[in-house]
Amino acid sequence: MGLYLTKPAMEFKQEYLSFYQEWKDSREEMIPWVIQKDPSNFQDMLQFLVNNEKGINIPKGWVSDSTYWLMNQRKVVGVVNIRHQLTEHLLNSGGHIGYGIRPSERRKGYATELLRLTLVKVKELGIEKVLVVCNESNLGSLKTIVNNGGVPDIDFIEENGNIVKRFWIDLS
Template identity: 70%
Template sequence: MEHEVTLVKPTLDLQKEYISFYNEWVESGENMVPWVISKDPTDFEAMIQFLRDNEDGVNLPEGWVPDSTFWLINEEKRIIGAVNIRHGLTAFLLNSGGHIGYGIRPSERRKGYATKLLALSLEKAKELGIKKALVVCDEDNLGSLKTIIKNGGTPDSDFIEEDGNVVKRFWIDL
């Protein structure tokens, strides 16, 4: 089942679709991944500006690196997923964040979108000048594990977080 999906930069035109995407995550009660989608979109213009500022490295918190956010949309302009690409790695990101954080809305999972989203994200990372992308997932997230391997991930050492959570770490040559 081949889906026509593309990555787009966050835009005011997609406000209605984004609110639906956001609300679905909130209702699911799941952790919102990537972290940027947990930002309250009530003031939609401010949220878009925040994402643009992050990309330009403006007003970043101490020790943060610039990042780019893209939305995965289908032909109907429905937002299927989101990705946040860090332009560089800090010590924290090297252990448990990686370059690319992505998520597919709950109702659109198990349809092959994550593999496509990561593939498109790797192209964007390459355009940002990243030569080797670090992509991580929790050990118990089998869907994500398979997605990373399908996209050429080479395993590196695991990182164990303070709470005992095991983060699987993979490098992908771009």
């Protein structure tokens, strides 16, 4: 496929802005959460991501995280956010990894490859047991997680009744 993960960088500004605008135009929830960050001041957005990775200026109760863009040659087709630790909230319904594929590029196998590549980065962080979650209704994500070795754990039911499927992937 020619897919690879890269750190967010100025050289991919136009490609990322296209990704962001497509997602905004779709009116879908923007996942992972970091793509909700307004990129109009692109340099500030990049610095925000660097700071998050270093644990600088993160809100109380949050954890440091790393963000990567999934590239198909020079096109941003997906984004992944890796949480370095788990809080109680993340243990219940957030997990270590949040990812999303741009709307026009779904159902092409990108999510499975994105998660596979991400697991390599997670292991480099020293995390050997990874929690990945998705909503019960997200059949594509369920399949992606299982295809990457996800072993089901106890579901978490949110206050609104949404069922979060929880999976562990052992990287040891």
